[in-house]
Amino acid sequence: MLTDLFLKGRLRHDLDPQERERIDAAVAETVVLKPRTTLVRSGEWLENSYYLVSGTMLRHIDAARGKRQIVGLSVVGDFVDLHGYAMKRIDHGVSSLDEVTVARVPHKAISELVREMPHLARVLWFSTLLDAAMHREWIFRLGRLNAEGRIAQLISELCARLAFVNKFDGRRLTVPLLQSDYAEACGISLVHANRSFRQLKDRGLLDTLGDGYIEIRDLPALNRLSEFKPDYLYGDGNLQVSALVDG
Amino acid sequence: MLTDLFLKGRLRHDLDPQERERIDAAVAETVVLKPRTTLVRSGEWLENSYYLVSGTMLRHIDAARGKRQIVGLSVVGDFVDLHGYAMKRIDHGVSSLDEVTVARVPHKAISELVREMPHLARVLWFSTLLDAAMHREWIFRLGRLNAEGRIAQLISELCARLAFVNKFDGRRLTVPLLQSDYAEACGISLVHANRSFRQLKDRGLLDTLGDGYIEIRDLPALNRLSEFKPDYLYGDGNLQVSALVDG
DNA sequence: CGCTGCATTGAAATATCTCAATCAATGTGG
DNA sequence: CCACATTGATTGAGATATTTCAATGCAGCG
Numbered sequence: 001m002l003t004d005l006f007l008k009g010r011l012r013h014d015l016d017p018q019e020r021e022r023i024d025a026a027v028a029e030t031v032v033l034k035p036r037t038t039l040v041r042s043g044e045w046l047e048n049s050y051y052l053v054s055g056t057m058l059r060h061i062d063a064a065r066g067k068r069q070i071v072g073l074s075v076v077g078d079f080v081d082l083h084g085y086a087m088k089r090i091d092h093g094v095s096s097l098d099e100v101t102v103a104r105v106p107h108k109a110i111s112e113l114v115r116e117m118p119h120l121a122r123v124l125w126f127s128t129l130l131d132a133a134m135h136r137e138w139i140f141r142l143g144r145l146n147a148e149g150r151i152a153q154l155i156s157e158l159c160a161r162l163a164f165v166n167k168f169d170g171r172r173l174t175v176p177l178l179q180s181d182y183a184e185a186c187g188i189s190l191v192h193a194n195r196s197f198r199q200l201k202d203r204g205l206l207d208t209l210g211d212g213y214i215e216i217r218d219l220p221a222l223n224r225l226s227e228f229k230p231d232y233l234y235g236d237g238n239l240q241v242s243a244l245v246d247g
Numbered sequence: 248m249l250t251d252l253f254l255k256g257r258l259r260h261d262l263d264p265q266e267r268e269r270i271d272a273a274v275a276e277t278v279v280l281k282p283r284t285t286l287v288r289s290g291e292w293l294e295n296s297y298y299l300v301s302g303t304m305l306r307h308i309d310a311a312r313g314k315r316q317i318v319g320l321s322v323v324g325d326f327v328d329l330h331g332y333a334m335k336r337i338d339h340g341v342s343s344l345d346e347v348t349v350a351r352v353p354h355k356a357i358s359e360l361v362r363e364m365p366h367l368a369r370v371l372w373f374s375t376l377l378d379a380a381m382h383r384e385w386i387f388r389l390g391r392l393n394a395e396g397r398i399a400q401l402i403s404e405l406c407a408r409l410a411f412v413n414k415f416d417g418r419r420l421t422v423p424l425l426q427s428d429y430a431e432a433c434g435i436s437l438v439h440a441n442r443s444f445r446q447l448k449d450r451g452l453l454d455t456l457g458d459g460y461i462e463i464r465d466l467p468a469l470n471r472l473s474e475f476k477p478d479y480l481y482g483d484g485n486l487q488v489s490a491l492v493d494g
Numbered sequence: 495c496g497c498t499g500c501a502t503t504g505a506a507a508t509a510t511c512t513c514a515a516t517c518a519a520t521g522t523g524g
Numbered sequence: 525c526c527a528c529a530t531t532g533a534t535t536g537a538g539a540t541a542t543t544t545c546a547a548t549g550c551a552g553c554g
Contacts, residue, residue, distance in 0.1 A: 061387045063474055069390040071383045083376045086369065091380050091480060118362070122333065125372045128379065129330045133338050135382035136318045140308045142389035143316040143434030146509075178532070187390030189511050194534060210519080211532075227310055233338060393541070426501070436543055441502060457551085458500075 002027055002053060002103055005077035009164045010127040019120050026109035027051070033096040039080070040094040046084040048104050052076055055100030056175050060184070061092045070185035072134060073097075073158065073175075076165050083128055085110050098176055133233050142187050145226060147196040150186035153226030155206070159219055160234035170219075176212035249274060249300060249350055252324035256411045257374040266367050273356035274298070280343040286327070287341040293331040295351050299323055302347030303422050307431070308339045317432035319381060320344075320405065320422075323412050330375050332357050345423050380480050389434050392473060394443040397433035400473030402453070406466055407481035417466075423459035 003023050006015065015023075030053060033039060039050060042062065052074050059072040059080070071092055074080040084090045085107050114121035134157070141153045158175055162168035177185075183193040200206050205222050207215040216222070223230065250270050253262065262270075277300060280286060286297060289309065299321050306319040306327070318339055321327040331337045332354050361368035381404070388400045405422055409415035424432075430440040447453050452469050454462040463469070470477065 061383060063387065063391060067391050069387045071386045083379060086373050086376050087380070092383055115365070121368070125375070126333050128372070128376060129333050132330060132375065132379040132382055133334070135379055135386060136308060136339055138386050139318045139382060139389060140310065140316045142386060143432075144310060144314050179534095180532080184390075191512080191534085192510055195510090198534085208533085425499095438502085438544080439542055442542095445502085455501085 002030065003051075005053075005165050006051065007079065007123065007127050008077040009075055009161050010078070010130050011123065015123070016119070019117060019123075022113060022117065022120070023105075026105050026113055027103040028106050028109070030101055030103050033100050033102065035096055035098050038093055038095045039102065040084070040090055042091060042093045043089060045089055046081070046107070048106050049082050049085050049110065050080050050094075050102040050104055052078050052080050053101040053103050056097040057100060058095050058097050058181070059092050060095065068184050069187065070181065071138070072131065073161075073185075075158075075161050075175075076167060079124070079127060082124060083131070097181070130233070137228075137233070141226070147186065147188045147192050148199050149226045150188065151182055151193065151196050152200065152205070152222045153228050154182065154185055155214065155216070156219070156223045156226050156228035156230070157234070159216060159222075160228075160230045164234065171215055172209075173214040173216060178212045181212070249277065250298075252300075252412050253298065254326065254370065254374050255324040256322055256408050257325070257377050258370065262370070263366070266364060269360060269364065269367070270352075273352050273360055274350040275353050275356070277348055277350050280347050280349065282343055282345050285340055285342045286349065287331065287337055289338060289340045290336060292336055293328070293354070295353050296329050296332050296357065297327050297341075297349040297351055299325050299327050300348040300350050303344040304347055305342050305344050305428070306339050307342065315431050316434065317428065318385070319378065320408075320432075322405075322408050322422075323414060326371070326374060329371060330378070344428070377480070384475075384480070388473070394433065394435045394439050395446050396473045397435065398429055398440065398443050399447065399452070399469045400475050401429060401432055402461065402463070403466070403470045403473050403475035403477070404481070406463065406469075407475075407477045411481065418462055419456075420461040420463060425459045428459070 001020065001024060003020050006020065006023060028048070031050075033055075039057070040046065054076055056076075057074040057080050058070050059074065060068050060070045062068050074094070080094050080102070081090055110124075114124065137153070137157065141150050145153060155173065158173060159168055162173070162175070167174060179193045179197065180190050182197075183190045186193065188196070197208055200222075201208065203221070205216075205218045205225070207217060209215055222228070250267050253267065253270060275295070278297075280302075286304070287293065301323055303323075304321040304327050305317050306321065307315050307317045309315050321341070327341050327349070328337055357371075361371065384400070384404065388397050392400060402420065405420060406415055409420070409422070414421060426440045426444065427437050429444075430437045433440065435443070444453075444455055447469075448455065450468070452463075452465045452472070454464060456462055469475070
């Protein structure tokens, strides 16, 4: 089913079968994007939102003089631009990292879903709140950690999120983020990112395998170094959407 | 009316009179907090959310060794911890900056509101999406601007948001953010914040008046320096909640 | 007067950036 | 198979930005 992983990284329990069917039915088509392809451009008026069926996407703010800041990652199961449904315009671009498959869901269809299924409406709201919480982690990372810690935290977050959708085996990070991507996500230069990776390697926390792949050698140490708490945001079960249902 | 400015900085049109009445009725009590007082602590289980009737509040992540990162500001009219309604726990603390008045709204009451008034539910969702968009601006600021630019952008954002709730006269910023607050929000040291303020003064962009008050001398230049676009996020009218209603 | 909180300054230590190369792996055309 | 271009990773060295530590200034206030 297309929606097997729908919001899986964001809910702490499964959706109702009827809800899943409705969501599946709301998909107008699926689209395959080549790596490094832009799906949504900043400022565009939107009539669809896209659900990520496979692959990884980057969300980024582009600025003057080629400067680019990555503001978030989307993994399998995420609705990559759901906020575009409510905002109609989006303040940043969304691009594929590797080859991705996305499911197009027209806003009209979402409107029907949320009108007819209040519980699902809340689930969708909830999933956008998780984005905001992750953004706050990023703000913390950029404001308070040095280059090494920032990279460590990004890796920690990725491991936690991928583990949640069963895409992490505990060793190899299957997300081909290049060092230049880490640099753009962590607010540091490419050269400095490279040197920070060297430090992390020298400490025995990870190995780089080339082409953006990484082997994790000591995840707890990475979490510690980056003050990352894989706690209630990234799924130890405390955070239940059900809380929201009876709230 | 307590809700005169309810979400005013976040909506681009007024609420329906009936909606306002319901919101007003949902307020259990109002509470006055002294400056620098914590309203909500990170990790607490919540049964209420608070609407900010007057004053300014800080949202912050506290970390090891006294490190603190301010992750957002709340101004009059904002629902400071609405996401706590859906998440039940909050990933950061919320504290008053100056003396503030907040209106306590029990989550039970919010549940009724959103059940009975779907339009209002969407408005509330929308307002949390604006938080996320502002967070992304902060990520950009911390990742891509130097100390001077970061301070300039924070000031630019404040001016735009305060102007939107008619709390900015174009000259004096009435928010008593200390230089140490700017430092904690911009991810720089206090000393460096001070030096950056000196540069901004020397360029003729602003004056400091002591105790956290600032006189704006050249807002367009501040916007330019910080690549701040007071565009659709901060209220040029393009961003309509109405888009969300008929969507 | 002597606090206390905030702003300011100097000087040395670090972190990070920029520029400019080099290297290794891979793919492509002849 | 070789020559060459391309992409991503790596390194060195000097320039800049930022932090840290330690003082000082300055105002309000009991």
